[in-house]
Structures are given as C-alpha cells and as structure tokens.
Amino acid sequence: xxxxxxxxxxxIEAYFERGWTDGLxxxxxxxxxxxxxxxxxxxHGDEVISEIPSRNTxxxxxxxxxxxxxxxxxxxxxxxxxxxxRGLCHQDFAYxxxxxxxxxxxxxxxxxxxxxxxxxxxxxxxxxxxGTRANATIGRAVRLAxxxxxxxxxxxxxxxxxxxxxxxxxxFAENETNHPWExxxxxxxxxxxxxxxxxxxxxxxxxxxxQLASTPExxxxxxxxxxxxxxxxxxxxxxxxxxxxxxxxxEVFRQSGWSKGDIREFLMLNARRTIADLKRxxxxxxxxxxxxxxxxxxxxxxxxxxxxxxxxxxxxxxxACLPGWGNKWTQSVTMPIDPGGVP
Amino acid sequence: xxxxxxxxxxxxxAVAIAxxxxxxxxxxxxxxxxxxxxxxxILSKLADRLGADYGMAVTRMVRKRSPSHGVDExxxxxxxxxxxxxxxxxxx
Numbered sequence: 001x002x003x004x005x006x007x008x009x010x011x012i013e014a015y016f017e018r019g020w021t022d023g024l025x026x027x028x029x030x031x032x033x034x035x036x037x038x039x040x041x042x043x044h045g046d047e048v049i050s051e052i053p054s055r056n057t058x059x060x061x062x063x064x065x066x067x068x069x070x071x072x073x074x075x076x077x078x079x080x081x082x083x084x085x086r087g088l089c090h091q092d093f094a095y096x097x098x099x100x101x102x103x104x105x106x107x108x109x110x111x112x113x114x115x116x117x118x119x120x121x122x123x124x125x126x127x128x129x130x131g132t133r134a135n136a137t138i139g140r141a142v143r144l145a146x147x148x149x150x151x152x153x154x155x156x157x158x159x160x161x162x163x164x165x166x167x168x169x170x171x172f173a174e175n176e177t178n179h180p181w182e183x184x185x186x187x188x189x190x191x192x193x194x195x196x197x198x199x200x201x202x203x204x205x206x207x208x209x210x211q212l213a214s215t216p217e218x219x220x221x222x223x224x225x226x227x228x229x230x231x232x233x234x235x236x237x238x239x240x241x242x243x244x245x246x247x248x249x250x251e252v253f254r255q256s257g258w259s260k261g262d263i264r265e266f267l268m269l270n271a272r273r274t275i276a277d278l279k280r281x282x283x284x285x286x287x288x289x290x291x292x293x294x295x296x297x298x299x300x301x302x303x304x305x306x307x308x309x310x311x312x313x314x315x316x317x318x319x320a321c322l323p324g325w326g327n328k329w330t331q332s333v334t335m336p337i338d339p340g341g342v343p
Numbered sequence: 344x345x346x347x348x349x350x351x352x353x354x355x356x357a358v359a360i361a362x363x364x365x366x367x368x369x370x371x372x373x374x375x376x377x378x379x380x381x382x383x384x385i386l387s388k389l390a391d392r393l394g395a396d397y398g399m400a401v402t403r404m405v406r407k408r409s410p411s412h413g414v415d416e417x418x419x420x421x422x423x424x425x426x427x428x429x430x431x432x433x434x435x
C-alpha cells in the first residue's frame with residue numbers, strides 16, 4: 001500500500017480510503033507539523049497520554065498529535081485535546097458506555113479558564129455552530145482520536161442508532177466575563193486562573209425559548225419541562241443534565257439574585273413526571289393505579305447533577321438543555337489543562 | 344508527501360481462561376448483574392433452572408456500578424471465594 005504521494009489531492013483521498021477520517025477531508029500531516037503539534041503541548045511523541053484498561057487502549061502523544069493535525073488544530077490547541085482525552089479515559093467517565101451506546105452521544109467539551117480566551121474558543125454568538133476554528137477543530141480532534149485510537153468507529157464499537165451532529169465536534173468555552181455566578185471549573189474546585197475542560201456525554205441539544213418571562217420561576221418552568229418530556233432518556237433513572245444559559249436568560253437570574261443553588265432547587269422540585277404519565281407512555285411497565293396520578297418520578301437525584309454554564313450570545317431569548325447519557329452510567333469529569341509551558 | 348497512520352491498535356494482553364467445570368451437579372454459582380433493564384430477572388430465571396436441573400446454589404448476585412464499568416474488585420474477590428463459576432448477564 002502506497003505511503004508516499006506526489007499529488008496533494010491523492011494524499012487526502014488516501015486518508016478517506018483507509019477509513020481514517022470523520023467523513024470530512026483532513027489536513028495531511030508532515031514530520032514538521034507533527035513536531036510542531038507536540039511542541040504546542042510540550043510533549044514527546046512516545047509519552048503516554050492516558051489509558052482505557054477495559055479497551056486495552058493506550059493513547060500516545062505522537063498518535064494524538066497526528067489526529068490533531070488531521071483535524072486542523074493549531075499546535076497551541078493540543079493541550080486542550082490532551083486534557084479532553086484524559087477526561088474520556090477517566091474511570092468516572094466510563095468511556096465504553098457513552099462512546100458505544102445506541103444512544104449516540106456527542107462528547108461535549110466545555111473549556112474554562114484563561115486558555116479559552118487565549119485560543120479564541122467561542123463562548124458567544126453561535127457557539128454551538130460553525131465558524132470558529134478552535135471550537136471546530138479541538139472537538140474534531142477528540143472525535144478522530146476516539147475513532148482512530150480507541151476503535152470507536154461507526155458500526156464497530158460505535159453503535160449509535162441515530163448519532164448526533166455534535167459527534168463531528170462539540171467544543172465551546174464558558175462566558176466567564178459576563179456571568180452571574182462562578183464558572184463551572186471554579187465550582188468544581190479549580191482556581192479562576194486555572195484552565196480546565198469538562199467532558200460530558202449528551203445525545204441531544206434542545207433549545208429553550210422564552211421571551212416574556214422576566215422572573216426566574218416562569219422561565220425555569222420551560223427548562224423543567226424540556227428536561228422531563230416523555231421521550232427524554234433521563235426519566236428511566238437519574239442522569240446528569242447540562243443547562244447553558246445565554247445572555248438574556250442569564251440576565252434574569254442576575255437581576256433577581258438567584259444563585260445556581262436556587263435554580264437547582266427549583267428544578268429538583270419541578271422537573272418530574274407522574275408515574276401515571278410514565279405508564280401511559282410505556283416508560284414504566286404495568287397498569288395505572290389510583291396512586292400513580294399523585295406519585296412522582298423526579299428527573300434529578302442530586303442538585304449537583306445539574307450542570308449550569310453561561311455561554312451564548314447576549315441577544316436573543318434562547319438557552320439550551322442537554323440531557324446526559326445513560327442513567328449515570330457516565331459522569332462528567334473536569335480535567336486540568338496543562339498549557340505545556342505556554343503562559 | 345508521506346501518509347501518516349493516525350491509528351493505534353489495542354494493546355494485546357494475555358488473558359488466562361478459567362478451567363471449565365468437568366461436571367455441573369452441585370456447583371456454587373455466582374451471578375453478575377450489569378444493571379441493564381431485566382438483567383436481574385434473566386439471571387434469576389437462569390439460576391432457577393440451574394438449581395432445578397443440576398442442584399446448583401446461587402452464592403451471590405452482585406450488581407455492577409453500571410454496564411460501562413467493570414466488576415468492582417471487592418466483588419471479584421468475594422465471588423472467587425464462594426463460587427465455582429460465575430454467570431454475567433445482559434438485559435434490554
């Protein structure tokens with residue numbers, strides 16, 4: 001099999017032919033670009049980044065750097081990719097389930113701290129959409145690493161029924177400069193000046209709209225409803241969920257003085273369905289009994305299972321709910337980002 | 344221009360296969376329930392059949408933290424001490 005090419009387009013096609021891409025063209029690496037990528041994180045090629053014992057998987061720096069080049073990353077993005085891969089390999093994340101399930105989760109990467117601003121990771125308008133290289137390529141590098149280094153290929157160890165567009169890439173930063181509360185990584189024990197990435201598995205993103213509510217309770221009823229519709233997987237057991245409040249909705253909480261704790265308390269009480277509802281919809285077995293109309297199944301078991309992040313544009317009455325995958329069979333993890341010697 | 348292989352194969356590990364029981368009568372069976380819907384039901388039915396057909400006794404059914412996790416080491420040790428063989432089931 002050829003490994004030397006004189007034609008650039010043939011080289012790109014060779015990556016397709018070998019099944020090494022995510023369906024989009026890749027940036028062909030060179031010795032020089034791989035070395036530059038490794039230098040971006042201060043790594044040597046033979047360093048072990050992380051392992052997944054249950055998959056007999058060992059991720060080494062050089063291979064990860066090759067995937068980052070393929071994805072179109074700049075070298076300075078690699079520290080985020082490394083930290084995200086370490087998150088995927090963390091035992092609490094329990095990689096096999098969210099990566100292989102029919103649920104078809106995207107791996108949501110939430111970047112906090114100074115590195116997010118330095119790399120220009122979008123935390124504002126259209127942050128889930130196209131147009132920002134760091135968002136697009138960091139998430140893509142992680143997905144390529146999953147495919148090429150962890151055998152998570154569609155139809156093999158990726159058994160997604162539907163998949164999710166975010167499986168190409170799903171990376172954004174939290175808006176830490178215009179925020180009613182402390183950001184996610186600080187809430188999880190990091191200092192504000194530290195950088196960290198939170199890895200979270202979710203197979204859907206529902207935008208939540210409310211233009212009229214100017215106080216927290218009616219606004220949060222929309223979120224409670226979005227988190228417990230009858231088709232949401234979270235009603236089976238207890239999951240984590242991620243809520244991303246964008247500017248106008250975040251401002252409602254700022255003006256009201258509501259804390260994250262207040263929001264969580266409200267959602268703990270109001271994100272719920274009756275057992276009768278669940279039985280009517282076939283989400284619970286058995287006949288409906290008289291008590292079922294007044295017996296409730298809550299979506300959340302613990303307040304901390306509700307992840308709250310502020311990001312998105314300042315204008316517009318939109319926010320988002322991203323239910324977590326798998327009945328707590330995975331937990332989101334927040335990993336420190338080692339900038340690799342870059343201040 | 345050179346093609347760079349971005350893939351890595353799983354690391355090969357030697358795994359010793361436990362010796363198969365020579366006969367089934369009267370053995371002590373452990374069960375591993377993986378938390379999938381109905382996994383415990385399937386395992387319980389299986390245990391009933393093994394008891395009726397071979398006089399086996401269930402020593403313990405342990406529950407994994409989730410289908411995504413391996414069996415906790417403390418459960419492995421307990422099953423090793425009190426069972427002749429173990430059945431792991433999957434539901435759904």
